[in-house]
Amino acid sequence: MAGAVEPGELALDLELAEKTAFRTLGCLLYGMGRAADGVFWWRIAAQYGDQLAVHCLAVHYTAEGERCDAARWAAQAQDLSAPGRLPELAPDVRPGGAAELARVLAERYDGEILLTVREAVAARPTADPGRLGVRAVRGRGVVRIR
Template sequence: MLRSKDIDTLGAFAADYDAAGARTFACLLYTLDKWESALYWWRFAAGAGDELAAHLLAVHHAAVGRSTDARLWRAVARMMGFAAERHLPLPVRGTTELALGFARTWDRTLQSFLQHNHLPRELAAH
């Protein structure tokens, strides 16, 4: 319940939240297969102006076959100014190998998506 004396806490929250931190937390949740929670925090970060979070939402929805949502988030990311060359992180290592014990067993659909880059036309277009 919101009380009048609680209104000051909103100002403190607005001053302390960090969109990049919310995006990073969402990425951690996603790697732990906590997709619903990750989507929540990506939407929070995107709503706070994080272009990369909007892009990650587009990629997730494209990967799971929700092309309408993927197109929506792709458009949002573009309107926010997302640019792959500016926003996508550079690999820490020079190889594409995952850290030992990091990856779970992927099914063939996900492997095919990652290997063959079958993105929906709307998501892959520049």
């Protein structure tokens, strides 16, 4: 049958799509000022081996002054990609600019989705959006999602 996809190929495509979606969601939430939620989704994407999510985590923890976590994620980032890849991915970002890094990466790699979400958020009524839920983030305790 022409155009048939092998099950293994399909599984690889789904895994790539999932980790990209997790990273994108992390960038969107982080860029909207919901850093804890963004970090949560970056961690999931990083568990799937997403290089950009690992870099985002390393920069975030560096900016937060959490040296131990920053060093761990930076070491993992070097394992996943060649040293110096982060400046290649986001050359306009200055060191310590975690929020700016998240924005640059989101716009550069997931820009269309970011703009769509920003438009949706801007169009949302200003009434209380309600509570979406509560979840636990490993090492961070309970995080309230609004």
